[in-house]
Amino acid sequence: MANFIGTRIKALREERKxxxxxLARVFxxxxxxxxxxxxxxxxxxxxxxxxxxxxxxxxxxxxxTNPFLLVGEGxxxxxxxxxxxxxxxxxxxxxxxxxxxYRALSPQVGRAAPxxxxxxxxxxxxxxxxxMEAGERFVAEFELGDVPAGRLAEVMERALxxxxxxxxxxxxxxxxxCRLPELDVVLINRSEVEGRRxxxxxxxxFHILTWDTMxxxxxxxxxxxxxxxxxxxxxxxxxxxxMPAKILDxxxxxxxxxEAALVARLNGAADQLKVTASALKWRLxxxxxxxxxxARATPDAALRNNGRGEGAAVPPPPFSKPFVEVIGLAIxxxxxxxxxxSGLLDMTVDDLGDLFEVYGAPSPIEL
Numbered sequence: 001m002a003n004f005i006g007t008r009i010k011a012l013r014e015e016r017k018x019x020x021x022x023l024a025r026v027f028x029x030x031x032x033x034x035x036x037x038x039x040x041x042x043x044x045x046x047x048x049x050x051x052x053x054x055x056x057x058x059x060x061x062x063x064x065t066n067p068f069l070l071v072g073e074g075x076x077x078x079x080x081x082x083x084x085x086x087x088x089x090x091x092x093x094x095x096x097x098x099x100x101x102y103r104a105l106s107p108q109v110g111r112a113a114p115x116x117x118x119x120x121x122x123x124x125x126x127x128x129x130x131x132m133e134a135g136e137r138f139v140a141e142f143e144l145g146d147v148p149a150g151r152l153a154e155v156m157e158r159a160l161x162x163x164x165x166x167x168x169x170x171x172x173x174x175x176x177x178c179r180l181p182e183l184d185v186v187l188i189n190r191s192e193v194e195g196r197r198x199x200x201x202x203x204x205x206f207h208i209l210t211w212d213t214m215x216x217x218x219x220x221x222x223x224x225x226x227x228x229x230x231x232x233x234x235x236x237x238x239x240x241x242x243m244p245a246k247i248l249d250x251x252x253x254x255x256x257x258x259e260a261a262l263v264a265r266l267n268g269a270a271d272q273l274k275v276t277a278s279a280l281k282w283r284l285x286x287x288x289x290x291x292x293x294x295a296r297a298t299p300d301a302a303l304r305n306n307g308r309g310e311g312a313a314v315p316p317p318p319f320s321k322p323f324v325e326v327i328g329l330a331i332x333x334x335x336x337x338x339x340x341x342s343g344l345l346d347m348t349v350d351d352l353g354d355l356f357e358v359y360g361a362p363s364p365i366e367l
Contacts, residue, residue, distance in 0.1 A: 074096065077216035166197075174222040190318060242279070249289070266280055
């Protein structure tokens with residue numbers, strides 16, 4: 001607990017625009033070095049000092065001691081469209097509760113995050129072709145099969161130790177990557193169409209695997225093409241993961257298809273690969289299987305929702321099986337009550353019980 005109390009004191013100090021010298025005077029310390037030691041976790045906060053923090057800094061005791069909060073921890077990178085900073089930060093606080101709950105409970109039930117992290121050997125100096133090659137190698141090395149999107153989340157969770165959460169986010173938020181010192185997380189808006197969810201997942205995977213060499217912006221536009229260089233590298237990697245060249249070349253001689261046949265084949269192949277037809281079109285351009293002029297002449301309206309036009313997406317269940325399993329094990333072991341767990345997930349106890357059933361996880365709740 002000492003580590004995150006110090007982190008939260010630092011976050012509150014910075015929010016109040018106080019220096020370490022200012023905070024030292026608040027606590028009655030002789031110098032700022034004591035504050036620095038607290039903020040880095042090198043020195044524990046005494047009970048008396050915690051009372052002073054609550055009284056003098058105007059924050060609740062829960063703010064400093066609740067393990068199911070992310071405060072001053074974790075860096076997020078959001079994919080969004082026309083979402084303002086205030087709304088995004090508000091949603092980030094909600095998402096932080098789910099992530100913090102998993103972080104706190106998973107080690108207690110034997111599901112701690114991996115000791116070591118995987119990474120891609122890419123930097124901003126690498127080419128888009130390098131990013132595509134990395135995506136193709138990822139598919140081969142992790143044996144994602146003929147429909148890589150179908151196994152991607154499982155590989156991220158089981159082989160890479162990345163927590164994947166499908167969440168209810170308001171319109172405009174596509175997803176996010178989150179980096180904690182001990183945990184990597186990807187959030188995906190489960191209300192979006194399947195192809196876009198999968199593209200967001202592969203895109204955020206790139207950010208997780210390259211965070212140290214090219215940390216992403218806190219907020220980025222959710223587009224399949226364009227953006228800054230890091231985002232373009234991420235898009236090229238994601239496209240190659242979901243649509244490997246070998247698979248695409250086995251589907252058609254794309255350059256030989258006339259417009260109507262091309263539209264039909266794009267929509268059908270996109271359904272098969274669980275991607276969007278628009279993303280497939282531009283992937284073929286990147287592979288020189290389609291001419292840019294042909295792609296521009298292919299109307300996006302004919303490719304919308306893979307040829308089905310406007311239609312409501314059928315969302316997958318919320319969160320993920322590994323996440324739900326950890327919550328269930330923690331309730332069973334008495335680390336958290338069913339009522340508190342359901343409150344953290346913004347659902348009723350009955351809804352939480354249903355969620356265990358949906359994922360085929362043992363339920364600690366009597367229904």
